[in-house]
Every structure is written in structure tokens, then in C-alpha cells.
Amino acid sequence: MREQDVAVTNQLHENETIEERAGYYPVSGAHLYAVLHEVAEPVARVLLVGPFASERHNSYLPWVRWARYLAAANVEVLRYDYRGTGESTGDFEAMTFADWKEDVTLLSAWLKDREPKAPLVLHGLGLGAILAGKAFDAGTGDGLLLWSAPANANQALRQTLMRWVGLEQIFKFGDDRQSASDYIRKLEEGSPLEVDGYRWSVKLWQESFEFAMPAALASEEIAAQSYTRPVRSVKLTRDAAPLTKGGLVGFDDLKDFSWLYAPNREWILAMALKGVGGIPYA
Amino acid sequence: MREAPMLGCIDERELIMLGGLDVRLQGTYHRPRSGLSVASGGNGRVGVLFVNSLSLPRAASGDSAVHWANGVAALGYPAFRIDLPGIGDSAGHASTDLLDRINAGELAPVTDAAIKELVSRFGLSGIVVFGHCAGSVSAVYAGAAARDCKGLILLDPYFHLPQAKRPKLREELSGWARRSKVGGSLSNLYDRAKNLAMKTRGGGPPGNANKQLLGCWKHVASAGMPVLLLKAPGIKAQGTKPRVGEFDYIEYVLKLAGRRNCVSAAFVEGADHSFANRAGRVAVQSHIAEWLAMHFPLRNSEVKNNTVPRGSKDSADSIESKTADKEHCLVMEGR
Numbered sequence: 001m002r003e004q005d006v007a008v009t010n011q012l013h014e015n016e017t018i019e020e021r022a023g024y025y026p027v028s029g030a031h032l033y034a035v036l037h038e039v040a041e042p043v044a045r046v047l048l049v050g051p052f053a054s055e056r057h058n059s060y061l062p063w064v065r066w067a068r069y070l071a072a073a074n075v076e077v078l079r080y081d082y083r084g085t086g087e088s089t090g091d092f093e094a095m096t097f098a099d100w101k102e103d104v105t106l107l108s109a110w111l112k113d114r115e116p117k118a119p120l121v122l123h124g125l126g127l128g129a130i131l132a133g134k135a136f137d138a139g140t141g142d143g144l145l146l147w148s149a150p151a152n153a154n155q156a157l158r159q160t161l162m163r164w165v166g167l168e169q170i171f172k173f174g175d176d177r178q179s180a181s182d183y184i185r186k187l188e189e190g191s192p193l194e195v196d197g198y199r200w201s202v203k204l205w206q207e208s209f210e211f212a213m214p215a216a217l218a219s220e221e222i223a224a225q226s227y228t229r230p231v232r233s234v235k236l237t238r239d240a241a242p243l244t245k246g247g248l249v250g251f252d253d254l255k256d257f258s259w260l261y262a263p264n265r266e267w268i269l270a271m272a273l274k275g276v277g278g279i280p281y282a
Numbered sequence: 283m284r285e286a287p288m289l290g291c292i293d294e295r296e297l298i299m300l301g302g303l304d305v306r307l308q309g310t311y312h313r314p315r316s317g318l319s320v321a322s323g324g325n326g327r328v329g330v331l332f333v334n335s336l337s338l339p340r341a342a343s344g345d346s347a348v349h350w351a352n353g354v355a356a357l358g359y360p361a362f363r364i365d366l367p368g369i370g371d372s373a374g375h376a377s378t379d380l381l382d383r384i385n386a387g388e389l390a391p392v393t394d395a396a397i398k399e400l401v402s403r404f405g406l407s408g409i410v411v412f413g414h415c416a417g418s419v420s421a422v423y424a425g426a427a428a429r430d431c432k433g434l435i436l437l438d439p440y441f442h443l444p445q446a447k448r449p450k451l452r453e454e455l456s457g458w459a460r461r462s463k464v465g466g467s468l469s470n471l472y473d474r475a476k477n478l479a480m481k482t483r484g485g486g487p488p489g490n491a492n493k494q495l496l497g498c499w500k501h502v503a504s505a506g507m508p509v510l511l512l513k514a515p516g517i518k519a520q521g522t523k524p525r526v527g528e529f530d531y532i533e534y535v536l537k538l539a540g541r542r543n544c545v546s547a548a549f550v551e552g553a554d555h556s557f558a559n560r561a562g563r564v565a566v567q568s569h570i571a572e573w574l575a576m577h578f579p580l581r582n583s584e585v586k587n588n589t590v591p592r593g594s595k596d597s598a599d600s601i602e603s604k605t606a607d608k609e610h611c612l613v614m615e616g617r
Contacts, residue, residue, distance in 0.1 A: 020308075020371070020373075021288070022297050022308060022371060023287075023288030023289055023290055023297065024288065024289040024290075024291075024292045024295075024297075025287075025288055025289075026287070026289070031289070031292050034288060035371055036288070054343070054344065056339075057338050057339060057341070057342075057343060060337075060338075060339045060370065061337055061369070061370075061376065064370070064371065085345065086339070086341045086345060086348075087310060087340075087341055087348070089292070089295075092345075168554070169460065170460075170517075177460065177461065194559055194560060196343060196344050196556070196558065197343050197344010197345065197346055197556065197558030197559060197563075198344055198345075199560070251378060251381075253337055254337060254376050254377060254378045254380060255378060
């Protein structure tokens, strides 16, 4: 009875051998909601660092399916919600990029420490690419996979804002319609802005300009010269919506993404096989 | 780091898994303020179940469902948010025809199974189903199918089936009408012409009305099931009244509900369609509190601290349940 009552293990209907375990990971002042796609003898482990705030909801299904796709290929995956968003607790408005960066550091350490040992890949999407990139630059992870990495957090915020304004404008006529520039002006004049249910503080906006991708990750070529660990950077096209801007929730998030998943899974498996810097992983 | 735990429950929430007709459903349970734990009985009170709006995960837009579930729990009622099959963290596949399946009531059996399991596991007298937009369609079907469903909270419900996708030119014309003053005036003329055509047709619903759903609504509402229906401002609409030229479904379903109905309909000024903005969240929370107190009052002993959390998800998150049963927390140690 007790086991049933507190069950957090989700055995997949389509693949009964892969377990999904949801739980809360304690961090300072909050709990991170995380789901572990558990594999007995993983060839690699991947920490998925998802997109920002409301983008989480738009991209949730393809993101979860990507985790399941990897788990089916014997790659253990941990995905989570940023502090103050989704199922995680905490006050979103009080959060900073430093808090979200710390989430990556703590969870990647937890994942890395699991037995048996396996190479750890950090995979970030959108703002998550910057968070993963910063952790990687600081020495975390054996490989880095970036999808639609912005140059800085402000680009990610603008993209989120544009998507929200586009939806807002569907419901407004004439003078009631406000452009993205109008909203940005308000932020820059010192007023917080509510975007898709999340209140963006002025501080968040201001800090977003400085929270940038490390220079060594500006391109795969530069990364190859800077790190001995492999880096792959993929710019997602509109076909990948809603993982990138565009697309309709309830329609585009349900479509087949195997064209995107397959080559990225192959890269992860090849990286795991070669090991770090060409040396087989011990 | 090895000792860092993953917890199955924290002070005010627990992660739960439901059987859901052989498909494992992931959910979050928000403990009521009086400290009902999984193992203890629900003392016959009702719980509130939040179902997905289309393919949105169970936190919903802007995490609004988290906010409302916290608020409901703070009032003393157990609250549950679940992901239906193939959505969010639940198992199963959601196909591209998800909306059609929802509109046809195909999620009712699994919702019914989830309701039964919650009632039995938590010792509840029944469940109030909360749905937004497509979720409200699932809720109405569940209300008709589930014996243990005792009430409905519906946000921006719709009772029609989608028409074929509009041609691109038509989309562009609509966009132009929204942007320009001339377009706006022409749009008003078009609305009036549509209104005239609708009046000529008579008072019945249009051809794309979801008759199956309306049938379920009539069954549920005319039997006197308490229903709270909240409406956000629509495009060129006034209050609960639709845009000129559009059929007034709210008026129609209130008539269908008959004389015994227990339907409360309200307009939520300042909300957007998601109700996730600050104005929407606060107003919905306030309507829910009033409505639950009216239709499902708690005995005094069941309410230890009957206060609505202030405004945000975060203030509700800070509520501390002293009675949380830590033994029920599953610890996932790093292996």
C-alpha cells in the first residue's frame, strides 16, 4: 500500500523496461522537480536543460519524447524544471540567472555521481543552452549538445516575448494591440512585465544582456580549438517548432520529431563510444 | 553529492501515480491545509482534480494550475493535478488528432478511472473536475461518465467543433482587420451581416455545434450538479456575450440546463484566455473559494486555517504543512 501511495515510478506503456522516476531535488529555498529516465547499464547520461519559463509548456511534449527516445537507446536522462517554474517550487520573480545556473551545477553533479559511471552530456535548448554552456565551460560534463543556442539570455527573452505578443495580438483589435517594442520599452523604463503568466523583473531583463554564452562556444570550430571535450551545436529551423519559435501547442508538439532526434542520438552514442578526448571512458 | 536525495513529497505536495486504465498517469497531490495525508482518510470531503488543457502539461499556462491547486488546498480541500495519457509526464502516446479525441469525449473513460482511484485512495466523497478550454470539454464528459464526479469548474468552455482550417488569405484578412482602423470597420460590418444571417436561420446552434458534448452538458447540468463557469473577455465580445454574429453558447447552455440547474456563470474582467495573468489568477481563485464554500462546505473540524494564499504561486508555495507525513516520502538516492 505504501509503495503504491508514494509511487513516483512511471513504467512506460510502450516500453516496460524503462523507468521514469519523478522527484523533488532540494536546493536553497526551493525544490527542483526532476524526472529521471533510468537505465540499468547506461552508455551515457544526459542532463536536459530545457527552455525558459513559458517556453517549457510549448515544448514539453517533444522534450519528454526526446528523453524517452534517448532512454530507449540506453542513455540515462535527467530532465527538470527551473527553480520557480513548472512543478518546481520557488518565487519565479525572485530568481536570477545565477540561481538557474546553480540548478545545472547541482543536478549535473548528482547525475555524474550515479553508478555505474558513464560519460555525462549536457544538452541545452534556448536559454538552457547558455546555462549548459556555462557549466560546460566551467569543466562540467564530458560533452555538450546545444540546440538553438542564443548569444545571450536577452535573445532568449526576446524570442519568448515575441511568441507571447503574437498570441496576445490574436485577441486584440486596433489600439488595444501592443507591439513587442512597446513592452520592451516598459521594461527598460523600469516596470516589470507579465509574460504568459510569468512576471519578468526589471533586474531579470537587465541581467539578460550580460548573461552570455562563453566566447569559446561561439561556434563548433572555436569550441574544437578550446576544449578537448566534444561540442555539437544545432540551429533548429521552423520545422522544429515548438522547440523553436512558432508552431501551435496541441498540434505541432505532437508531430514526429525523429528526424531531429536520430542524428543527435547518434552523436551522443558516438561520443560515448569514443570516450572523452578520444580516450575510452573508464 | 551521493547523499543528495530526490524526494517523492515535500511539505505541501506529493507526487502520485495513478493506474489510469493500464496507462500510468503522473500527478501531483496538494495536501489540504488540515494535513490530509495519502494514508489517512479524506473524511468524506470532495477533492478537486485539474485535467490538462489540450496538450499543456499539468502545471498549465504560467503554472496557473499550480497556483489554483495550492489555493484549493489552502482552503482545506485536497487538490490533484494529473497528466492524461500521452500528455506531460504520463505514459502513452498523444497523437495529432488529440483535439478531435477530446471533443469526441474519448478521454472520459480514463478520467473516470482516475476519479475512482482518487476517491478510493484518499477516502473522498467525490471529485470536482476543473478544466480550462479543451480541458473543460474533458471535464463535462467526465461529469456525465463518472459517478463520483460531484461538480465542475469550467474556464472558457466551448461547445462547438473546429471548422476546416481557414484559407491563408482569410487568415491574412483577419490579421489586417485587427491591425487597421479601416479593417476594423469592415470587420464590424461583416459581423453584422453574420448576425443577420444567424437571426434568419433561427435560434438553434450552428451546424458545427458539438451535439454529443451538449447532450452530456444537459445530462449533467439539468440533474443539478454544481457547475462554476467562468468566461474571459473574448475578441470583440462584451462580458459573457460573444462577438456580434457569433452564436451565444453560454446563453444556450444555461437554457439547456433547465430549472433545476445549479450553474453559476461569471465573467472575469481583465483575464486573458489562459487566465494565467495576475488578474485572471486572483479572480479565478476567489470564485473557486466562494463556490466551494457554497456547494461543498467543510465542517469546522476540517478547516484549521481556511485562508486563500496571497496572489501568487509562490506565496502559496511557502505554506508549511506541519502534518506532512515524511515517512511517505520516497527517497531516490544516487546509486
